[in-house]
Amino acid sequence: MREYAFELALCGAIEDEETLVARQLGAHVQGRRIIDVVAIEPGPAVDRRAAITDGTIPSAAIEAPVGPGTARALRDVFPDRRPEQRGRLVERAVQAGFFERERVGGDPAVRQVCRYPERWFDRLVGIENKPDLDRPGDLQGQLQTDVSLGIFDAVVLATASHVTGAHRNRIPEEVGIWQFDPESGERDVLRDPTSLATDRTGIEILDRMPGQTDIRTVSPSEKARARRRLAERAYGKGWRTFDYPGCTRCVPGDGPTETAPYCEWAGRIVDPASECGPDCRGYESGECPPVDLTARRANASPWRPDPEGRTRRQAGLDRYE
Structure with missing residues (x-):
């Protein structure tokens, strides 16, 4: 089975009422x-997050010096942005609700x-x-x-x-190993992963060359922002990022x-x-199957799709919730 199909099968197998799943996302800082x-x-705050929007909330909007209590002028919210950039950021944040x-x-x-409900995601x-x-490619370096x-x-x-002993030796010991059958959906845990220190300084590997590796240190605050950005993109994107072609087959x-x-x-x-379209020899034009991916x-x-959104209510003088 090709890697694309393996990936979709794994996503379908691990997604459940306690797990949000997304695929092909940036997991880096720089x-x-x-x-x-x-x-x-x-x-614990996932329901509050779900009530805002079913899409991604832009990181720039979350990090902007503005809250629900008092409106702030755009020039003060995004002082380092050009007017057209401010406009695009605001439009995205407004569209996201x-x-x-x-x-x-x-x-x-x-x-x-x-x-913003910071505690909407846990692990x-x-x-x-x-x-x-x-056919490992750069598997060891990626992990x-x-x-x-x-x-x-x-x-x-x-x-x-x-998974042989030789394979295990090439995989960092902190990395867990799952043997997954994409046909049946059965998953055997061959090795549990080690919990990583997300609240400590990290080392980001930027580039590898013969005899040289370029790295940079990443502060806990940078990691926290990267985790939130990754979680937001995952929430908005999911793993069903495909559209059915107009082919009866x-x-x-x-x-x-x-x-x-x-x-x-x-x-x-x-x-x-x-892979699909009129250039495919097996293509037979027709209506897409009635599959409701949402x-x-x-x-x-x-x-949760299409939430009503959050409306402000005044809890006290100049204080909103």
């Missing part, structure tokens, strides 16, 4: 690291509709997929980057291969790959964005 899968264990527009002394201003687990360990940086609470390698899969696009002509899960995600996880 470097370049794309993690295959992120699994989020919700925190996190900012509302007002005016202060005739100038454009914004206010948060509610306080972040990063999962690197490598169905075939005989070592995840461990040394420590954005995730835990890191796991998922594979369909038989592309239908929903079975078992762990339920809702994933299965091509009857190719006999496998396909990536519609790169409803499926809502039924299978803590994510």
Whole structure:
């Protein structure tokens, strides 16, 4: 099974009412690291987060010096941004239901509709997929980057291969190992991951060259912002990032790959964005199958679609909740 299909099957298998799942997200601070899968264990404030928006709240809006109590002029909220950048940031935050527009002394201003619920997520687990360990690529370097940086609470390698002692020796000891069967959805935990110190200074590996490795230290506050940004993107994106092509031969899969696009002509899960269309020899134009990916995600996880949004209520003089 190709890595794309393996990834979709794993996402379908681990998603449940206590786990939010997303795929292909940036897991770095200044470097370049794309993690295959992120699994989020919700925190006590997840319902408050779900009530704001079903999309991603922009990090710049969360970090901006503005709260729900008093509106602030845009020039004071984003002093280092050009006017057109301010406008784009505000538009994204308003569309997300996190900012509302007002005016202060005739100038454009914004206010948060509610306080950001920092504790909406608890643990972040990063999962690197490598169905075939005989073709590892830069697996060791990728996993070592995840461990040394420590954005995730835990890191796991998922594979369909038989894991030998030689394989284990090439994998950082902090990394857990799952043997996963994408056909049945069965998962064997061969090694539990070690909990990583997300609240301590991390080391980000930026580049590797023969005889030289470029690194930088990452402060706990930088890591906290990166974790929040990653969690927000995961909440808004999810893992069903595909659209069904207009082909009668592309239908929903079975078992762990339920809702994933299965091509009857190719006999496998396909990536519609790169493999489907009139250029495919098996393509037969027709209507897309009636698959409601939004409803499926809502039924299978803590994510909630199309919330009513949060409205402010005054709790005291100049104080809002």
